[in-house]
Amino acid sequence: MVTANIQNAIEIRGLQKSFGSTQALTDANLIVRSGESRALLGRNGAGKSTLIAMLTGLVTPDAGSIHIQGANGEVTEGPGSDSIACVYQKSTLVPELTVAENISLGAYPRKRWGSVDWPAIRRTATDQLKDWGYERIVDKTVADLEPLEKKIVEVCRALSRGPRILLLDEPTAGLDEGASHELFAQINSLRQRGVTVIYVSHHLEEIFKVCDSVTILRDGRDVLTAQTADLTVNRIVNVMAGVSEEEAAAAKKEIAVEHRRQDQLGETRLTVTGATVGSRVLAANLTVRAGECVGLTGLDGAGHVQLAQAIAGQLALDNGTVDHNGHTLGQGNVIKTINAGVGFVPEDRHVNGYVPELSVEENATLTIVDRLRGRGGLISPGRRRARFTELSGAWAIKCDGPTQAVEELSGGNQQKVVLARALASNPDTLVLVHPTAGVDVTAKESIYESLRALRDSGRSLLIVSTDDTDLEICDRVIVMYKGEIHAELNAGYEEWELVGAIQGAEAAA
Amino acid sequence: MSTHTPTVAGTPTSRRPLNIIDQARSSGWARELALLPAIILAMVIGAILSPQFLTANNLLNNVLVTSAVLGIVVIAESIILISGYFDLSLESVVGLAPMLAVWLVLPAAVGGSGFGWSPWGAFAAMFVLSIVIGLINGFLVGKLKLNAFMVTLAMLTLLRGLTMGLSGGKTLSGLPAEFLALGNTKWFGISIQIWLFAIFLVAAAVFMRSHPVGRKLYAMGGNNAAAAAAGIKTLRLTIGVFVAGAIIAAFAGLMLTGRIASVTANQGDGLIFTVFAAAVIGGISLNGGKGSMIGALSGVLLLGIIQNILVLSQVPSFWIKAIYGLIILSALIFNYFAGSRRTRRVV
Numbered sequence: 001m002v003t004a005n006i007q008n009a010i011e012i013r014g015l016q017k018s019f020g021s022t023q024a025l026t027d028a029n030l031i032v033r034s035g036e037s038r039a040l041l042g043r044n045g046a047g048k049s050t051l052i053a054m055l056t057g058l059v060t061p062d063a064g065s066i067h068i069q070g071a072n073g074e075v076t077e078g079p080g081s082d083s084i085a086c087v088y089q090k091s092t093l094v095p096e097l098t099v100a101e102n103i104s105l106g107a108y109p110r111k112r113w114g115s116v117d118w119p120a121i122r123r124t125a126t127d128q129l130k131d132w133g134y135e136r137i138v139d140k141t142v143a144d145l146e147p148l149e150k151k152i153v154e155v156c157r158a159l160s161r162g163p164r165i166l167l168l169d170e171p172t173a174g175l176d177e178g179a180s181h182e183l184f185a186q187i188n189s190l191r192q193r194g195v196t197v198i199y200v201s202h203h204l205e206e207i208f209k210v211c212d213s214v215t216i217l218r219d220g221r222d223v224l225t226a227q228t229a230d231l232t233v234n235r236i237v238n239v240m241a242g243v244s245e246e247e248a249a250a251a252k253k254e255i256a257v258e259h260r261r262q263d264q265l266g267e268t269r270l271t272v273t274g275a276t277v278g279s280r281v282l283a284a285n286l287t288v289r290a291g292e293c294v295g296l297t298g299l300d301g302a303g304h305v306q307l308a309q310a311i312a313g314q315l316a317l318d319n320g321t322v323d324h325n326g327h328t329l330g331q332g333n334v335i336k337t338i339n340a341g342v343g344f345v346p347e348d349r350h351v352n353g354y355v356p357e358l359s360v361e362e363n364a365t366l367t368i369v370d371r372l373r374g375r376g377g378l379i380s381p382g383r384r385r386a387r388f389t390e391l392s393g394a395w396a397i398k399c400d401g402p403t404q405a406v407e408e409l410s411g412g413n414q415q416k417v418v419l420a421r422a423l424a425s426n427p428d429t430l431v432l433v434h435p436t437a438g439v440d441v442t443a444k445e446s447i448y449e450s451l452r453a454l455r456d457s458g459r460s461l462l463i464v465s466t467d468d469t470d471l472e473i474c475d476r477v478i479v480m481y482k483g484e485i486h487a488e489l490n491a492g493y494e495e496w497e498l499v500g501a502i503q504g505a506e507a508a509a
Numbered sequence: 510m511s512t513h514t515p516t517v518a519g520t521p522t523s524r525r526p527l528n529i530i531d532q533a534r535s536s537g538w539a540r541e542l543a544l545l546p547a548i549i550l551a552m553v554i555g556a557i558l559s560p561q562f563l564t565a566n567n568l569l570n571n572v573l574v575t576s577a578v579l580g581i582v583v584i585a586e587s588i589i590l591i592s593g594y595f596d597l598s599l600e601s602v603v604g605l606a607p608m609l610a611v612w613l614v615l616p617a618a619v620g621g622s623g624f625g626w627s628p629w630g631a632f633a634a635m636f637v638l639s640i641v642i643g644l645i646n647g648f649l650v651g652k653l654k655l656n657a658f659m660v661t662l663a664m665l666t667l668l669r670g671l672t673m674g675l676s677g678g679k680t681l682s683g684l685p686a687e688f689l690a691l692g693n694t695k696w697f698g699i700s701i702q703i704w705l706f707a708i709f710l711v712a713a714a715v716f717m718r719s720h721p722v723g724r725k726l727y728a729m730g731g732n733n734a735a736a737a738a739a740g741i742k743t744l745r746l747t748i749g750v751f752v753a754g755a756i757i758a759a760f761a762g763l764m765l766t767g768r769i770a771s772v773t774a775n776q777g778d779g780l781i782f783t784v785f786a787a788a789v790i791g792g793i794s795l796n797g798g799k800g801s802m803i804g805a806l807s808g809v810l811l812l813g814i815i816q817n818i819l820v821l822s823q824v825p826s827f828w829i830k831a832i833y834g835l836i837i838l839s840a841l842i843f844n845y846f847a848g849s850r851r852t853r854r855v856v
Binding site: 314334344346352362372 | 735
């Protein structure tokens, strides 16, 4: 084993980790000098999250070594939750408390008899905030802060415990352009104070403003570590996608637009015109034909999810129209949308996909419970069972029986129940958001098989996803960027085209 | 719908017969009958402690008749709990609704309004009042998303105060026959109170188990967001359950007034505690989405039997509250252990 160099803040060698049959990391190395600012890049599933989880000690590696420089400058083996200050995309502040209280949260200084030392709390916070020039907010309630101020409080709190390594995960999410720039300036001044920064972001242009160097992960390996100055956005995209410079150039020349199954497509079934939802979706247009499978993707917050929700009646459009088979939709009326023949699979099954205590059968038929009436207006158990049997066959749901509670199923089968629910109303069009999120490979394959069968039976599918494999079954992929439709790629696109379009690069197509 | 209706892909329809075990599981009978051993045990203890316990007269006229009003309010509260909310103010409706009706009917000389309303007009007014109460509760909780605990606690206090104000703190008696009929009529030798309880119970059980709206209430209580995403109109249902709860509680109050042939200014006072106890012991989840009317019935019966035994064995009534509290704590602990078994997963 190599002894860690004192100059290195982080030294990770040969890290391996598998979850069941999935190899999340095969051989990951990450060596970061003290005071360096390093970007950690990679597509979804490249192993980024696993590497971060190991760095902070949430996940233990199967093999490999981790050395981290602690608060006292000493290097210790093993992950350190104390030696790394983490600021995640999701806020961990308590909105009702003041900034000072939040910074000392859970580690309040005490007076001699054990009572909380309020002046000390205020002093600590002021000291921390002074470095940022933000000491004026020390007495404010977090709920009243600007997004950037909240971010700064998070960073202060993380660093107040002593670590010299700061991990920032998508720090500009929720910040506008001006605030982002200010944050970059703050991060740069932080580095001059000797803090090592690990920077994770999907927004590549940020990397060039904040980071000295870049490590790119692909398929669980670190495939490239280089100085930012030696890189371009294009090169990063190519490495992330795993194509060589020459391949990318060649592919760019012959944009092989393959009109797969064009003859099998029917008339236009869904037309969205000028759809606007707040500032999330800006005048988006799209059409989906009968028997067509269209993908919709983008970075977090690009508006693709909101657009899908608006089409499915979960959100009302502020402007624009949705036309489906001659029905005007987009008013945020779920029942009307279902009756017009649109089925919906929500983004997160735990939040609004299923009712855990109810049976598989009831969950799968929840959207059509009024159509299952038999004698005396009561639900006909036979009719419900018959419908469920069809649906469970279509999605290959594995359960003990129709009356098993959904909470007892595996994630993949829970997801299939949610898919079944969308199909229960026998819709012409299915809008699916992250249809394979959090399901294993086998369940994924099974879901794709069902989706292909639905497509081939003439249904229209709109698949909203950031998962490459979900998009592979699509005839076209529409990419959104900052609320607008940014690019449209036909099946047969190269991965770098997709990656580039998602990052907001001007599309070649 | 378009002209072409694609069929569902996959295996053809196989209409599997509904077998007994499936049915038992779907209605959760195993869970619903969880209290049966406790009820039997209580009855055995009762029989040992008092020779009068196991007589038809005692079981019908004491246990069941005194449980009927409680039972009907428990049904109302259970529907609200299953929907994911709760309503403390039901006990005040039990007091205010009949007080209003009696007050409208009776002459001023005996503490009434002197308006001289007919009993039927008074009944109508009473139900209109309870609908308004339910609408206000439902609107504040469902639409404005105010905390159900505070809203219904405030409503409880407000309505109790109105009852006091209307009656001047007095007990109104000398009721017309229409009121008393709900207390002393017998059908086939059995008190109308028991019949009414049975009718409410069967209707509520069928409604919650098999009516689409009943199932929507379960879905809403189990996961409000999932229900809304599936096109269930959750606001409408929320207001609906509060209105239904208030109407049922008003009826229960009328039954109580009929039975004791008078209405006191504190009728229903403290009832809500027993109502929650019976519902929770009967397996109705305070988190919503779980429980059944049969379970609620078993909770009511168990409490009724225990109370009867305490009375028969001449336990000083001062101790009864302490014993109730103990029983509820035991039931919660029991439920915790019974509930921790569902960790089984199927892959």
